[in-house]
Amino acid sequence: MKPRRETRGKHADHLIEFKESPQKGVGVFAKANIPRGTRIISEQALLKVDLEAVTLKNIVPAFERLSPAQQESYLQLHEYERDLLKVAVRYDVGKSWQELPELHRKVLSIYAANAFGCVFFLGSRINHSCIPNVNFVYNELLKEETFHVIRDIMAGEELTVMYIDGINRTQSQR
Numbered sequence: 001m002k003p004r005r006e007t008r009g010k011h012a013d014h015l016i017e018f019k020e021s022p023q024k025g026v027g028v029f030a031k032a033n034i035p036r037g038t039r040i041i042s043e044q045a046l047l048k049v050d051l052e053a054v055t056l057k058n059i060v061p062a063f064e065r066l067s068p069a070q071q072e073s074y075l076q077l078h079e080y081e082r083d084l085l086k087v088a089v090r091y092d093v094g095k096s097w098q099e100l101p102e103l104h105r106k107v108l109s110i111y112a113a114n115a116f117g118c119v120f121f122l123g124s125r126i127n128h129s130c131i132p133n134v135n136f137v138y139n140e141l142l143k144e145e146t147f148h149v150i151r152d153i154m155a156g157e158e159l160t161v162m163y164i165d166g167i168n169r170t171q172s173q174r
């Protein structure tokens with residue numbers, strides 16, 4: 001699988017590829033050696049909800065404001081219907097999970113699986129590690145989220161970021 005997006009040299013996404021990662025779904029892998037400090041991804045959020053106002057009620061309207069092409073990209077992302085999400089829907093939206101239209105369930109499941117702040121087309125394919133080799137930060141000048149490798153990477157290595165805390169997790173989960 002190839003990341004598909006216009007890049008124009010602002011980052012080095014030609015050095016990465018999407019591949020199956022054992023037991024983690026899709027992941028992002030180095031196609032070549034990548035020196036420490038390389039910006040592998042710079043992108044605007046695909047779906048952004050004002051962080052002050054993130055409630056599940058705001059996710060579907062934010063999805064509906066996307067262009068048809070953006071909606072198509074969003075719907076390709078990994079989804080995960082966790083029980084906690086269903087409880088949160090009951091609390092936040094005032095409906096049971098089954099009462100929601102199928103598309104809304106999919107949009108919310110994708111958000112739950114992929115949002116670290118925002119949902120990203122490329123960045124949200126990077127799996128988690130508590131010892132990550134990629135750092136991400138919002139770049140005010142570019143107005144984009146940027147992802148840099150924080151050590152030298154060998155061709156074939158999986159790229160990882162830290163987006164869940166390590167508390168109460170087993171060593172293998174980490």
Ligand SMILES: C[S@@+](CC[C@H](N)C(=O)[O-])C[C@H]1O[C@@H](n2cnc3c(N)ncnc32)[C@H](O)[C@@H]1O
Binds near residue numbers: 077126
């Ligand atoms: C942001 S997405 C990462 C990309 C995703 N693997 C995919 O197929 O598109 C987060 C999801 O990936 C999986 N994941 C990420 N890091 C993982 C890890 N260290 N171990 C197991 N699953 C992981 C989980 O299913 C999680 O909900």
